[in-house]
Amino acid sequence: MIDFDPGSAAAPVGDGAGTGARNGGDLVVETLEALGAKTVFGIPGQHALGLFDAMGRGNLQFVSSRVENNSAFAADGYSRATGEVGVLFLSTGPGALTSLAGLQEAYATGVPMVVVASQIPLEGLGARRKGMLHQLDDQKASAANVTKSQRLIQHASGIPSAIQDAWTEAISSPQGPVWIEIPQNVLLDPIMVPPVEDALAEAADNPPRVELVREAVKWLQAAERPAIIAGGGTRRGRAEKSLLSIAEKLRAPVICTPGGNGAFPWSHELSLQSWIEDRHMTDVLEDADVLVVIGSSLGEVTSNYFTFEPRGRIIQIDAEPRVLESNRPGLGIRADAGQALAALDEALVVGHAETRPNWHGTSPEDLVKESLAKVRERLESQDLGKELKFMADIREAVPADMQTFWDMTISAYWGWSCWDAREGQFHSAQGAGGLGYGFPAAIGAAVGLETVGRPGRVLAVSGDGSSMYSISELATAKQHNVPVTWLIVDDGGYGILREYMVGAFGKATATELARPDFVKLAEAFGVPATKVTPEDVGEALEAGFATDGPNVVVVETLLKMFAPTHLPA
Numbered sequence: 001m002i003d004f005d006p007g008s009a010a011a012p013v014g015d016g017a018g019t020g021a022r023n024g025g026d027l028v029v030e031t032l033e034a035l036g037a038k039t040v041f042g043i044p045g046q047h048a049l050g051l052f053d054a055m056g057r058g059n060l061q062f063v064s065s066r067v068e069n070n071s072a073f074a075a076d077g078y079s080r081a082t083g084e085v086g087v088l089f090l091s092t093g094p095g096a097l098t099s100l101a102g103l104q105e106a107y108a109t110g111v112p113m114v115v116v117a118s119q120i121p122l123e124g125l126g127a128r129r130k131g132m133l134h135q136l137d138d139q140k141a142s143a144a145n146v147t148k149s150q151r152l153i154q155h156a157s158g159i160p161s162a163i164q165d166a167w168t169e170a171i172s173s174p175q176g177p178v179w180i181e182i183p184q185n186v187l188l189d190p191i192m193v194p195p196v197e198d199a200l201a202e203a204a205d206n207p208p209r210v211e212l213v214r215e216a217v218k219w220l221q222a223a224e225r226p227a228i229i230a231g232g233g234t235r236r237g238r239a240e241k242s243l244l245s246i247a248e249k250l251r252a253p254v255i256c257t258p259g260g261n262g263a264f265p266w267s268h269e270l271s272l273q274s275w276i277e278d279r280h281m282t283d284v285l286e287d288a289d290v291l292v293v294i295g296s297s298l299g300e301v302t303s304n305y306f307t308f309e310p311r312g313r314i315i316q317i318d319a320e321p322r323v324l325e326s327n328r329p330g331l332g333i334r335a336d337a338g339q340a341l342a343a344l345d346e347a348l349v350v351g352h353a354e355t356r357p358n359w360h361g362t363s364p365e366d367l368v369k370e371s372l373a374k375v376r377e378r379l380e381s382q383d384l385g386k387e388l389k390f391m392a393d394i395r396e397a398v399p400a401d402m403q404t405f406w407d408m409t410i411s412a413y414w415g416w417s418c419w420d421a422r423e424g425q426f427h428s429a430q431g432a433g434g435l436g437y438g439f440p441a442a443i444g445a446a447v448g449l450e451t452v453g454r455p456g457r458v459l460a461v462s463g464d465g466s467s468m469y470s471i472s473e474l475a476t477a478k479q480h481n482v483p484v485t486w487l488i489v490d491d492g493g494y495g496i497l498r499e500y501m502v503g504a505f506g507k508a509t510a511t512e513l514a515r516p517d518f519v520k521l522a523e524a525f526g527v528p529a530t531k532v533t534p535e536d537v538g539e540a541l542e543a544g545f546a547t548d549g550p551n552v553v554v555v556e557t558l559l560k561m562f563a564p565t566h567l568p569a
Helices: 024-035 046-055 068-082 094-098 100-109 156-171 184-188 210-222 232-236 240-250 279-287 337-347 364-380 385-397 410-418 438-451 473-479 495-505 518-524 534-545
Strands: 039-042 061-064 086-090 113-119 150-152 177-183 226-230 254-256 290-294 313-318 331-334 404-406 426-428 458-463 484-490 529-532 551-556
Touching (some): 024 046, 024 156, 024 184, 039 438, 046 113, 061 438, 068 086, 068 094, 068 100, 068 113, 068 426, 068 438, 068 473, 094 100, 094 113, 100 177, 113 156, 113 184, 150 156, 156 177, 177 184, 210 290, 210 337, 226 240, 232 240, 254 279, 313 337, 385 534, 404 410, 410 426, 410 458, 410 495, 426 438, 438 484, 518 529, 518 551, 529 534, 534 551
Parallel strands (some): 039 061, 039 086, 086 113, 113 177, 150 177, 226 254, 226 290, 290 313, 313 331, 404 426, 404 458, 458 484
16 A cells, blocks of 8 residues: 555645645645645645645645656656546746656657646746746746646636646647646735635547548448557547447457557457557558558657558548648548547448458458468567567566556567557557656556555566666655556666667667666665566566565666668668
């Protein structure tokens, strides 16, 4: 069980602590509670003291990370694991800016978050250089590239409505983080605004246009070789059931992108799984006469690094209009994936296409079997036995319903393609590709699952390079007894960059790192840790899963990536 002891930084703080005088901070806390928030991530700061004082009169749980970027990752993980809105409190200037890389991941991946940042007092705003601590010319402008919108609240009476609007925007597709900043004196000054009693935020409707659905159905029901790419938007739109129904009606092979991993049953007879970077799969998708792309831009990875040259027509569904046709022309349908697929599913005639699919004399089901066999054959020809067994051992050790969080590391790149999410969920930092995501996101996930009444252990996977971005969060995990097992695969450097440089230049430069003793480092934080060989990783993980609180498993090994298929042999 996660420890929220009274008096700790993460305790429910509705125990009468604080000054007792209501201020602007109370309106923030009251509104968030009315909207359903239960947990907040962040780090206290001088300009945000009014906000933290107000938490002493509320009931929000506060989880204090050690670095703001990790707080953002934790709020992201909380949201992904629970489906709830992640809430992040930030201090002014350096604190706010340090969070931006974490927010870029949430923005790129469509994770709903409400970010409340403090700001210098009102008299310092407007780019007047008064020399105030943490002063920026325009703090919210720094967040413009990594949040859906930014709001500056200059009067306490505007706080409840602004937060309610931000929450609504965060959960409306395309989902994402929304930024609010409140000056120090607005948070601190006594107020006459009465306590917030209720707040309502409902996601804006984002249905597909009727004529576009009609046209898409016409294409699909005439198709002989339909295929489907399920991107991250499929999962965000909770469109899995509709996707399965449509695929079975059309007998269309389905492949998932890294973000869409888990959107379609891994072992289904129509599942091409997630081998999106394999040329054999690219060949299949290029041969489709109608390709449905859901919640994906057909970007770098999904297009096998822009080598994908489809010969058929494309139906592209996405809640973000800027994504539509950004890489390929097609029938663009701007809509929430869940609403769009439900409409398509309802409009498709059951059984109409049962005998139509024909991949040049091969059935879709046989095509899937043959394509997966070709992928296996290619991998088995590359001396990747250690890597295949390593990933298989992890998969075997991880319970079917456990959620996993992966950093940008070679293990994660394998996971993008080979990880069967089963009843759990696969999460990685592929949206923005920043380092340090896995462990803090897993902490946020475990806290979230406990908060919503679904307590359970979570697995984080990092490399030695990425783990150092978030090593300080061992203190957070220990302080709150968070049930996270952290697998660190230590190859003595930035492994994937090493591979890229050797492949491109014949040698690697500046990729090697001094190795700390991760076991002693974890133990210094009071977190149990063990070092094992690759052959023993499964047993070590199972032992870690059976314990209480956080623990670390370290494996020193050099893993290779499978050969890229977008480059000349």
